Amino acid sequence: MAMLKLSLAFHVLAFVLFLCFTMSTGSYQYFQFVQQWPPTTCAVSKQPCYQNPPSIFTIHGLWPSNYSKKAWVANCTRTRFNNSLAPKLEAKLKISWPNVENANYTEFWEREWNKHGTCSEQTLDQEEYFQRSHDIWNAYNITNILKKANILPNGAIWNYSDIVSPIKTVTRKMPALRCKPDPTKPKNHKISHQLLHEVVLCLHYKGRALIDCNRTACDNNLKILFQ
């Protein structure tokens, strides 16, 4: 009987500790702040983009993530996007976070909030989620950082380290790149490069301090075309 009580107490304690841990860290461990290069988004998109894509890195999303195999957590609560962002913020997001695929800008924000934002609601409410994203975009201008390092969208081919190095110098933390196969090359073509698609900055789970990123979505064996 004493053993049973002890075992029960142990299980209750373990459960309480587990609850404390989940409530203090949330269901994610850090953020991936993903900025996309719109010309690549449009080049790989199934449907043609509705207009010429902007030639600046723009926000794709702020993704609550875990270090386990799956890159990010998704669709965490039933909270839905509330189309009531402050007009000033909305005006800024139209520049930093445009929908590059179609003209309905709130559709992209809605998708990103419902899929990703709901997973960090315990840290950032909807307004804070979009404001914080805009602030990070503003603080680390990837387009300018690459431009200053003479990494321009002119069709040159780079090593992975050539592109991350100037970003790391400015941010002092390791970014990550995400690449896409070049859709203009036939499947059986001897592929020699991939397209630069996205730059990821990683942040502590509170979404303020940058931390090193530890995963890439580029093929290590291929060079990177920036166009």
Ligand code: 5GP
């Ligand atoms: P995720 O859903 O994981 O946040 O991102 C992947 C999807 O985002 C892809 O299906 C891609 O088409 C979509 N996506 C990337 N950029 C844009 C955009 O500017 N507008 C829209 N509507 N979708 C986008």
